[in-house]
Amino acid sequence: MTEKIPLDTKIDSTPELAAPSVSPSLQVRLETLRRWLVQAGALLALLLLSLYLSFATPHFLTPSNIANVARQTAVTAILAVGQTMVILSAGIDLSVAAIAGLSASVSAVLMTSQVTVLGLAIGPLPFVWGVLVALAVGMLAGFLNGLIITKGRIPDFIATLGMLGVYRGIALLVTGGLPVPSHLTATELKGYLPEALIWLGAGDILGFPVPGLIALIIVGLGWFILRYTAFGRSIYAVGGNREAARISGINIHRTKILVYTFSGLMAAIAGLVLTGRLNSANALMGEGEELRSIAATVIGGTNLFGGEGSVLGTLIGAMIMGVLGNGLNLLNVSAFWQRVIQGLVIILVVVLDQWRRRRFGS
Amino acid sequence: MKQERRLLLLMEKIDKRFPGVHALDHVDFDLYEGEVHVLLGENGAGKSTLMKILSGSLPRDSGRIFIRNHEMQEIAHMSPEHAQALGIGMVYQELSLVPTLSVAENIFLGRLPRNRFGLIDWKRVHGDAKASLNTLGIDLDTHAITGSLSVAEQQLTEIARVLASQPRILVLDEPTSALSDTERTRLFEIIRRLREKGVGIIYISHRLAEVPLIGDRVTVLRDGQKIGTFPTSEVTEDQLIQMVVGRKLTEQYPKHGVEKGEVLLRVENLSVPGKLENISFEVYAGEILGVFGLMGAGQNELARALFGLEPAYTGRIYIRERLTPIRNSEGAIRVGIGLIPRDRREGLIPMLSIPPNITLGQVSQYSPHRVLSLQKEKQVAQRYIKELRIQPPILDRPVLYLSGGNQQKVVLARWLYGDTQILVLDDPTRGIDVGAKAEVFSIMDSLSRRGIGIVFISSEMQELLAMADRILVLRRGRIASIFQRGEVDQEDLLRSAS
Incomplete structure (x- = not known):
């Protein structure tokens, strides 16, 4: 045992057997092409859609409209980054929009008024503290989701569906059901939201909207985590094959709790951006965004059963949804029809995606 | 006819x-x-x-x-x-x-x-x-x-x-x-x-x-x-x-005598409620301990218990003569135990390619924020692809598309990379072909020559008789007998097991 003995398989192989029918380098190249085709499908759909719109309406390819699309897509994209990680780990998070509403409401209340908690007078908080409170609330809510799912052994769907109600309810209690700051409560003196927060949602840098930049940074962060960190790897492992992940020593509970905490953090950021854009927070803000984030994830090619997909695809998915909504507005399609069309597009994209996978997969 | x-x-x-x-x-x-x-x-x-x-x-x-x-x-x-x-x-x-x-x-x-x-x-x-x-x-x-x-x-x-x-x-x-x-x-x-x-x-x-x-x-x-x-x-x-x-197998069961080293693993009175009762044995460095039993005699639970997947076990497990409770797979990996599960699908992440599947046993031990070097990971994979002759040697293709024998080699590579000292193989040749079997055996043989202790569970008596230094026979969750190499044949094993 002191000397290292080489592993030799002790079997003489004839070259006839070793040579595969296709040369390895060609096989690798075909493989690359196949992968590209599988992954680039959503991108292709986005390009075609944009191409069509740029011909169909002169307003689509204007700088102000592009900035507008970026602003509208940002919230969905930020939520969808967290959602993608959850779905990759074979979970689903229905509470993201509720967490966004809750964390934004709590922080908006604390930034605009003085509140007495356990005999301590808090607020109005400055911008940085308000942001930290929102992030903490979001992470705590996500952590609770993870805890309920793992330690309580509750299916992800049920747990986050239940907590969706809980978080929305708490947000309503915190805000009294009114927007913050509110112009209706004339009797109380309420302050305004900090300028910096409004800049987060509505400002721009050299003409590029800040929310879009935040979304891009977050997509980059998500991409890095998934590709280069041990955490990212364990997300793929847990979602790809839970049993095998366990046998490889992955701490499944820790991974899932971290994933939901991360998703809560993303929700809080999205909530802040949305608050800035609307210049006010309210308990019910972003309703329906949880489903849009799931749709963006799936359109982006992430397998709804976990283990397969990427944040870059999700960004494209979110952009397809954003461009589509914007284009329908520009084309003067009625809001009612827009919902019908958006629903059908989600199905269509996924159908095409599955067909492409069957055709070019394996 | x-x-x-x-x-x-x-x-x-x-x-x-x-x-x-x-x-x-x-x-x-x-x-x-x-x-x-x-x-x-x-x-x-x-x-x-x-x-x-x-x-x-x-x-x-x-x-x-x-x-x-x-x-x-x-x-x-x-x-x-x-x-x-x-x-x-x-x-x-x-x-x-x-x-x-x-x-x-x-x-x-x-x-x-x-x-x-x-x-x-x-x-x-x-x-x-x-x-x-x-x-x-x-x-x-x-x-x-x-x-x-x-x-x-x-x-x-x-x-x-x-x-x-x-x-x-x-x-x-x-x-x-x-x-x-x-x-x-x-x-x-x-x-x-x-x-x-x-x-x-x-x-x-x-x-x-x-x-x-x-x-x-x-x-x-x-x-x-x-x-x-x-x-x-x-x-x-x-x-x-x-x-x-398509070639002549020089040896179907390559097996070299290895001098026994220190005791790597000692199990005392291991019991899993309803599955195993008072199992005691030890595994030496360089030894292949065969485990035989009829279907459901407790082999599977024994493998799981040694790897921390039966946290409710009672009894004592010593690693290198140190009492080491093993309550989860993380703990098992930390003390140098590896498991090749009975069902290959339980061993691999099908949609991931060869490199992450090989390093997973180590990556799971890292703290979550640790940054991985994909370049180094590829080099590691290339080394084992060459050593174990994994075919085809494509680095970015999901392991899903590999044949059973090659998938098994990827799982083996995971533990080789992890510097595993004690390897538990639960029916590693189940459903793989003759050529791949012979390769798995020769890998087992070289591992034991490197001083790794192997617990080799199998339903094939022929394999056990050829590869194991000692054979432990389980019967309804208890040890029926432990035989030395060469002192038994298939009939003895069967009689002891039933």
């Missing part, structure tokens, strides 16, 4: 390509009434593809299929429903039972008998199910939930299901891989009985020793090509191995 036997099935020049692979290259195959035709070949040789084309679950690119339906007729388009109507019954290696339904419901799935009101006739369902199980000589509660049965019992249920549809052509894809010897003997009796009734049977197996026992003719496939068809009485096992593998 009698001369008046009629042709049942003729497959002519069947050709099938998958992207990058010529899965079947103009393969001919035929089957007579009352015949057992064995189909041999390594994983990926094309056996399953051929059978899937026969059953209509895969379309063929070209070639013709004729099936006797009173007279031989050509079947232009085969579909699963069509195949069933023509009397083709398939027992797949991968079980196709619904785990949440009862045994009886599974046996009659899709054709539950009805009473005159059109409602399901439960009395008949269970009565008929019981009867069809009895003809197989199986004693099972027809109300039992299928998922709660052992793999062997599920396999027998599956066979009962297919037989209940009274097929004229029966395909058995590795039916014995999960069966104990008694169950296998019983299955062979059933096969002989069916053969006498004129049923044509296609029998796929990796166990070469079964070929002369059960087969009339044998066809060998290799890399999608037919090597030949022979009466089983005219070929020897060695000739078959050579045809299957």
Whole structure:
């Protein structure tokens, strides 16, 4: 045992057997092409859609409209980054929009008024503290989701569906059901939201909207985590094959709790951006965004059963949804029809995606 | 063979390509009434593809299929429903039972008998199910939930299901891989009985020793090509191995004597409620400790317990003579234990490629924020791909597409990379072909020469007798005996185990 003995398989192989029918380098190249085709499908759909719109309406390819699309897509994209990680780990998070509403409401209340908690007078908080409170609330809510799912052994769907109600309810209690700051409560003196927060949602840098930049940074962060960190790897492992992940020593509970905490953090950021854009927070803000984030994830090619997909695809998915909504507005399609069309597009994209996978997969 | 036997099935020049692979290259195959035709070949040789084309679950690119339906007729388009109507019954290696339904419901799935009101006739369902199980000589509660049965019992249920549809052509894809010897003997009796009734049977197996026992003719496939068809009485096992593998195996069971080192693992009074009772043994550095038992004797639980997957165990586990409680797999890996699980699908993340699958055992030990070096990971993978001859050596393709033997090597590589000191192998050669088996054994041998202690669980006595230094026999969760190498034969093992 002191000397290292080489592993030799002790079997003489004839070259006839070793040579595969296709040369390895060609096989690798075909493989690359196949992968590209599988992954680039959503991108292709986005390009075609944009191409069509740029011909169909002169307003689509204007700088102000592009900035507008970026602003509208940002919230969905930020939520969808967290959602993608959850779905990759074979979970689903229905509470993201509720967490966004809750964390934004709590922080908006604390930034605009003085509140007495356990005999301590808090607020109005400055911008940085308000942001930290929102992030903490979001992470705590996500952590609770993870805890309920793992330690309580509750299916992800049920747990986050239940907590969706809980978080929305708490947000309503915190805000009294009114927007913050509110112009209706004339009797109380309420302050305004900090300028910096409004800049987060509505400002721009050299003409590029800040929310879009935040979304891009977050997509980059998500991409890095998934590709280069041990955490990212364990997300793929847990979602790809839970049993095998366990046998490889992955701490499944820790991974899932971290994933939901991360998703809560993303929700809080999205909530802040949305608050800035609307210049006010309210308990019910972003309703329906949880489903849009799931749709963006799936359109982006992430397998709804976990283990397969990427944040870059999700960004494209979110952009397809954003461009589509914007284009329908520009084309003067009625809001009612827009919902019908958006629903059908989600199905269509996924159908095409599955067909492409069957055709070019394996 | 009698001369008046009629042709049942003729497959002519069947050709099938998958992207990058010529899965079947103009393969001919035929089957007579009352015949057992064995189909041999390594994983990926094309056996399953051929059978899937026969059953209509895969379309063929070209070639013709004729099936006797009173007279031989050509079947232009085969579909699963069509195949069933023509009397083709398939027992797949991968079980196709619904785990949440009862045994009886599974046996009659899709054709539950009805009473005159059109409602399901439960009395008949269970009565008929019981009867069809009895003809197989199986004693099972027809109300039992299928998922709660052992793999062997599920396999027998599956066979009962297919037989209940009274097929004229029966395909058995590795039916014995999960069966104990008694169950296998019983299955062979059933096969002989069916053969006498004129049923044509296609029998796929990796166990070469079964070929002369059960087969009339044998066809060998290799890399999608037919090597030949022979009466089983005219070929020897060695000739078959050579045809299957395409080369001469210098040694099927490479085994060097290794001097025992220190005690790596000592187990005292290990018990898992209802599964294992008072198991005590030790494993030395460089030793291969074989573990034998009939199906369900506790081998699987022993493997799991050593790897921390049975946290409710009682007793003491010492690693290098230090008392080490092992309550989860993380803990097991930390003290240098590795596990090759019984089911290969439990070992791999199918959608990930080879490099992350190899490093996963180590990555799982990192703290979550640790940054990985994908470049280094690739180098590691390349090293093991070369050392273990993993084919094809493509780095960015999901391991899903690897053959069984190569998947097994990836799992092995994971533990080699992790500097594992004690390796638990739970039936590592189950369902992999002769060539890959010999490679797994030679890897085991080199590992033991490196001073790794190996716990080698197997249902194949031949393998154990050839590879193990000592053999521990389990019987109903207890140790029945521990034999030294060379002092036992198969009969002793069986007697001790039953």
